[in-house]
Amino acid sequence: MDPRQLVNALEWRYATKRFDPSKKIPNHVWEALEGALVLTPTSYGLQPYKFIVMTDAERRAELLSHSWNQPQVVECSHYVVFTARTKLSETDVDRWIQRLSEVRGVPAESLTAYRGMMVGDIVHGSRGKSAHEWATRQAYIALGNLMTSAAVLEIDACPMEGIVPPEYDRVIGLLNSGYTTVVACALGYRAADDKYAKIPKARFIASDLIHKI
């Protein structure tokens, strides 16, 4: 992609408040966005999250009152709820070692040192104490990745932090699953009358955000 096109795509995107409910993301495009989610880079590759993709109208309507009544929840084409592990255990690490061993075609035993490094950090080590927060940060990498991926595919998106995670967990059926809701993202196509599409994009000036050394 040309650098200028990338910046144009990121300028074009905005936190879409009103989606056109009649417009659905075509399957082949949605599959690419799911592919992007799966390919998200995470620390140690551990992927301590699950993504709930909601298209069912009734289940989404149940979330509305737990989302400050923001209409994106029901008007968008696909609604993604990002969940993160509530804590990390040796079983999580072993599941990842198993998968790595499978994909790389090497015995799990050959990954013992790597396993030890992960367990010593994220399970029993310093990061183990805040493992849910660490997992949440990984989910936010996925959120950033998804929003940028959507923008380059000309799909509109709105990140949703204004939600009530415990209620989401209840509606989605995450209670006692080991995963908990951390953030969400609505995706689809902006409604022709979304007035937010016309408001000039505001950011701090670059020199206030970027320091060069």
Next chain:
Amino acid sequence: MDPRQLVNALEWRYATKRFDPSKKIPNHVWEALEGALVLTPTSYGLQPYKFIVMTDAERRAELLSHSWNQPQVVECSHYVVFTARTKLSETDVDRWIQRLSEVRGVPAESLTAYRGMMVGDIVHGSRGKSAHEWATRQAYIALGNLMTSAAVLEIDACPMEGIVPPEYDRVIGLLNSGYTTVVACALGYRAADDKYAKIPKARFIASDLIHKI
């Protein structure tokens, strides 16, 4: 961008361990990546972070021992340190209101309700207690955005969580600045002999990561 091209770009990328130190990202490409960083979407638009872009060889060498001696720190073309606000104050919110008022050409007074909502949430409200963590999550959106942006521009990248933030703060001069290091990212071009480039990419299978409702 074609959906297939996006997935190809994300398949192509990997956590680059060895960069070719002789290859530098051209200015016009780097400017687009800085543009992407600036355009990162954040909650309320508050952008509670700063990005430190390091090209100076000596300063980067100082970080090496605080980065598990990972050679990416010194071998990459551009090294970005992500910092997040240590806490959020009414001054932060006012700075944002001021900027919004400027860009939108409306009086700051017209944004009083919006200001109140932010202050009641992120300064004095429930999120105020964990404002640094909230700010860190926003920085991770920027990290995800930057890595995906780099991939579509065919720039290699490696996210760096294996760093010692207090030592980074000291080397960079962030002590008492109100910002603290949270993560970093090396960018540039993979070395021809980086063996990690050839290892099959491993992720959990899609149906283990994505649940559809």
